[in-house]
Amino acid sequence: MLIKVILHNSMDVKILEIIDLEIMYRVGRKSVIAVRDVSLAIEKREIRAVVGESGSGKSTLASAVLRVLPGNARIVRGSIMFDGVDLLKLPEREMRRIRGSRIGIIFQDPSATFNPVMRVGDHIAELLYVHRGTRWEEGLKVAESLVKRFGIPSERVYDYPHQLSGGMKQRFCIAMAIATNPELVIADEPTTALDVVTQMQVLSMLRELRDEYGTSIMFITHDLSLALSISDNVTVMYGGEIVEEAPSDDLRREPLHPYTQMLLECIPRLRQRLDFRRFEKESIELPSTRGCIFSNRCRYARERCLREEPPLIDLGGRRVRCWLYE
Amino acid sequence: MSLARYVITRVATAPLLVIILLTITFIILRVLPGNPVTVILGPKANPAFVKEVEHELGLDKPLWLQYIDFLIDAFTGHFGISYRWRVPVSELIWPRVAATVELTLYSSIIAILLALVVALLSSKFKIFDKFARLYTVATYAIPVFWLGLILQLIFGVYLKWFPTSGRIDPEILILHPVHPITGLLTIDALIEGNWPVFINALEHLVLPAVTLGFVISGVMSRTLRQAMIEALTSDYVRAARARGIPEKRILINYGLRNAIIPFIIIAGLQIALLLGGAVLTESTFGWPGLGTFLVESILARDYNAVQAAIVIYAFIVVIVNTVVDIIYSLIDPRVRY
Numbered sequence A: 001m002l003i004k005v006i007l008h009n010s011m012d013v014k015i016l017e018i019i020d021l022e023i024m025y026r027v028g029r030k031s032v033i034a035v036r037d038v039s040l041a042i043e044k045r046e047i048r049a050v051v052g053e054s055g056s057g058k059s060t061l062a063s064a065v066l067r068v069l070p071g072n073a074r075i076v077r078g079s080i081m082f083d084g085v086d087l088l089k090l091p092e093r094e095m096r097r098i099r100g101s102r103i104g105i106i107f108q109d110p111s112a113t114f115n116p117v118m119r120v121g122d123h124i125a126e127l128l129y130v131h132r133g134t135r136w137e138e139g140l141k142v143a144e145s146l147v148k149r150f151g152i153p154s155e156r157v158y159d160y161p162h163q164l165s166g167g168m169k170q171r172f173c174i175a176m177a178i179a180t181n182p183e184l185v186i187a188d189e190p191t192t193a194l195d196v197v198t199q200m201q202v203l204s205m206l207r208e209l210r211d212e213y214g215t216s217i218m219f220i221t222h223d224l225s226l227a228l229s230i231s232d233n234v235t236v237m238y239g240g241e242i243v244e245e246a247p248s249d250d251l252r253r254e255p256l257h258p259y260t261q262m263l264l265e266c267i268p269r270l271r272q273r274l275d276f277r278r279f280e281k282e283s284i285e286l287p288s289t290r291g292c293i294f295s296n297r298c299r300y301a302r303e304r305c306l307r308e309e310p311p312l313i314d315l316g317g318r319r320v321r322c323w324l325y326e
Numbered sequence B: 001m002s003l004a005r006y007v008i009t010r011v012a013t014a015p016l017l018v019i020i021l022l023t024i025t026f027i028i029l030r031v032l033p034g035n036p037v038t039v040i041l042g043p044k045a046n047p048a049f050v051k052e053v054e055h056e057l058g059l060d061k062p063l064w065l066q067y068i069d070f071l072i073d074a075f076t077g078h079f080g081i082s083y084r085w086r087v088p089v090s091e092l093i094w095p096r097v098a099a100t101v102e103l104t105l106y107s108s109i110i111a112i113l114l115a116l117v118v119a120l121l122s123s124k125f126k127i128f129d130k131f132a133r134l135y136t137v138a139t140y141a142i143p144v145f146w147l148g149l150i151l152q153l154i155f156g157v158y159l160k161w162f163p164t165s166g167r168i169d170p171e172i173l174i175l176h177p178v179h180p181i182t183g184l185l186t187i188d189a190l191i192e193g194n195w196p197v198f199i200n201a202l203e204h205l206v207l208p209a210v211t212l213g214f215v216i217s218g219v220m221s222r223t224l225r226q227a228m229i230e231a232l233t234s235d236y237v238r239a240a241r242a243r244g245i246p247e248k249r250i251l252i253n254y255g256l257r258n259a260i261i262p263f264i265i266i267a268g269l270q271i272a273l274l275l276g277g278a279v280l281t282e283s284t285f286g287w288p289g290l291g292t293f294l295v296e297s298i299l300a301r302d303y304n305a306v307q308a309a310i311v312i313y314a315f316i317v318v319i320v321n322t323v324v325d326i327i328y329s330l331i332d333p334r335v336r337y
Ligand SMILES: Nc1ncnc2c1ncn2[C@@H]1O[C@H](COP(=O)(O)OP(=O)(O)OP(=O)(O)O)[C@@H](O)[C@H]1O
Pocket: A025, A026, A027, A032, A033, A034, A052, A053, A054, A055, A056, A057, A058, A059, A060, A061, A070, A072, A222
């Protein structure tokens, strides 16, 4: 079941709305802007992919939503509305009750998620105990039935993290992220550490989750083809900014931003994909001008692009940050 | 591997370790130059008398037979006659071992508690971390006998709260005799419900145990603190925070439970060292333990007594090692499999 979602809908269908967010990291005496002018809204039941190359600020965005940014990060401005409440204004105690309970998160590296001296099932039992007051034994039973649904034998709940394979751990992570039945699940590159088959399993699990429980999913990835295959809508980030946002089908059919076009061109051909990797490495260089952040790599760059930063232009149903569509 | 199997293998290999340690001891004692008989009798002794003593010690036998005898004696606790006191060494040494074990027991409890408090407080409060560092430096820098003397002066001489020397007042022991069961006065008195002896022995323990406990708590708390920092900055703690696990839970279940693993190794090492006899502390507090026994025996050239002390030390090291490994496997699931 694919749900067509129209962007910019009325307030009550939005589960998450990020407004004009800017985040800086302090590195020594210097400051680096990691996220700038980011506004995006995710609706209930929506699977939203956030795509961007390494360093484009995807994880920073995810951490900001849960307010678990590293100590040297600072939210300069903006607000993050979750179900009508600004998370950035919430006292820490109340924020803690939202983490893991109403917003679940899945990290890239499943082996970095588990406490090595706790059984995997204990993690789920602990989560349910902390947020729901469920008795530990009961929590383990819930964990058993939960992982069974994801094709893991229920007795694996009593194993220690080091006894599970990477794919199994990641499925456990997903089971844990949804154990409390959260309204929003943030998955930060959940399949990067997995082989293709397990990757597909994880994707279908996430889709099932949305279909059965109506959970909204923010799916972070650097792989545009993966993003297109799972999501309803895609947000493309570059250099900490949103450069394009559109329903997945529209984006696949007709990418507007030169950067998105470049990403899409890279997908089908292996040779070009290798090129894409190389260019990911050199991509750290952002232009020093005040103009468009993509201008130094853009094939359509004109004089105005170097001088003036384009706004995120609303084209009705999709947005793009490029002077070509003014 | 199941936990039971791990423990059984670990215990079964312990005697092997003892034999290796004893073999090294034997080589050092017998094969290295220096004849114990001339040490005992002096260089100008009558050759016939030397022969007689050599025979008595079994030193005229072939080396491999001496080695077998040595191992059998070690495992059966026959350490021969003390040349200094003219009584079997085993009669002399067991009370000394018991005294050292008792002092070690209480010092370790104090040290572990101090280390836990210091490490937990400095993980919880930033300001306390500075104090913790100062504390560790202090435990390294303050000489144990100096600390012992200061405590004796304050709490023994000036305040008169605690006795400054010995294990127990002899008149208490005469009035309320204790049957040695474990040899540890506090434990034996507790078993028999002999309160006067228990309290008196405990009073004697306070100053030496606090002194020794303070000194070794520095290394312990530093190890624990370091391991806590490592655990608390790890990815799985970050993930736990992102799941809304409360800080108190994170500190105990994630920080402490992981940090306790390296801590146990260091603590075990410290305890093994203490069981060998803390010579300086024992001398300062006139504590009749293994450390002072070894020093006295060496000074008196009491060859059998020295040998007995070293053999016992080998056993202690292996026993502590085995216990540490078993505790380690109980706490860290990764060791078992
Ligand atoms: N702890 C930090 N201290 C300083 N700078 C940081 C820190 N974390 C991230 N950054 C910087 O912020 C920017 C965005 O990083 P972020 O991790 O959000 O990117 P990402 O899109 O998740 O990349 P990846 O695909 O590699 O995970 C990068 O330029 C990065 O160097």
